[in-house]
Amino acid sequence: MSAAHWVEPVDVRVVAGTAEALFRGTFGGAADGVWAAPGRVNLIGEHVDYAGGLVLPFALPYVTVVAVRVRGDGILHAVSTHTDESWQGPLADVAPGHPAGWAAYVAGVVWALRRSGHLPAETGFDVAVHSTVPVGSGLSSSAALECAFALAVADLAGLPTDHAGRRPLIAASILAENEIAGASTGGMDQSVAMLARPGHAVLLDCRDGATRQVPLDFDSAGARLVVIDTNAPHRLVDGQYGNRRAAVEKACADLGVATLRDVPDPDAAVAALGSPAAARARHVLTEIRRVTEVAGLLDRGRIADIGDALNRSHASLRDDYEVSSVELDSAVDAALAAGAWGARMTGGGFGGSAIALVPADRVDAVAENVVRRAESATLPTPQFLSAEPSGSAHRL
């Protein structure tokens, strides 16, 4: 049996050193500064952000770092340790679909900040990126990249970066992802990357963007939150994500409400819908209730008691929303069989990552059982990350 592979967090100063070395090697000289933003995992509240629901993510101790220097010619030149593909071009040419590829997440931020009048046209940037957030695993490497760079741009342009100043940066990062990169996502990832506090989850109300910090101290409960990266890339590109969003919008239209959050009587609403709309709506409506339930338990320090809600969330995503996958179901079932208090898929689904709430002394047994199950079913071998609730984007 192969031992479980743990991806250990790397000190942010070490991550920054790698980004700075790439910067010097590519552009010569030093960057004006270095900024970091975290990946995230969603504790509960899945596929409800675009339904005006509640989500409860927290920031991971894995970060994306950008080393950035201003240039005066309106050109963006971006490189990353993740890929050989660099991009250089006038920021004035940035538009939906251009640039294609990863540079869209960087260029899109400038495009959005310019459009909202936050940035003068002649400002350009040299950017070097290094990250310890697994890319494409549902842990939001994309928002980490956008938010690290958005904070850099704001700092360098003299824009405010306090709590209120971060709101337009969150909005610009969301626009970059939706409009320029063309990835249809809600605003959860950018909000947590910009607003998270160590030792807390962010309860985000997606109807109005309001946030509340909820204490999340796994240690005090003798627990660990294990992230299981199934190594099956989350496959949002095949239209399933858009298909679910469309189903939710159609249900809203049929029910005559702006968002499913606004439904006055959830049971009656589900009964009024046909198949599969009823099951889709039932997931969203019950999931929003589960988020409230979990936030309430965390407020009272009852971490060990949230496992059941995590399990119900997974069943709902698997059976009603149909966004799980064989890899995610295998990871969740194996974690529970080895003693986890609760487990669920997290993120958009169809691959990506799962989480398991595990008593501290069962962590290795859980990880090993998850690997054993995956290998015996000839699924990709998962890897594991530690999920200590961490802080938000910052300048180093």
Ligand code: ADP
């Ligand atoms: P996730 O956000 O779950 O990791 P996404 O598909 O939303 O997955 O975003 C992954 C994409 O973001 C990558 O394909 C790449 O285009 C971009 N990206 C993220 N991190 C980096 C990085 N360190 N360097 C270059 N591109 C990155």
Ligand code: MG
């Ligand atoms: Mg993403």
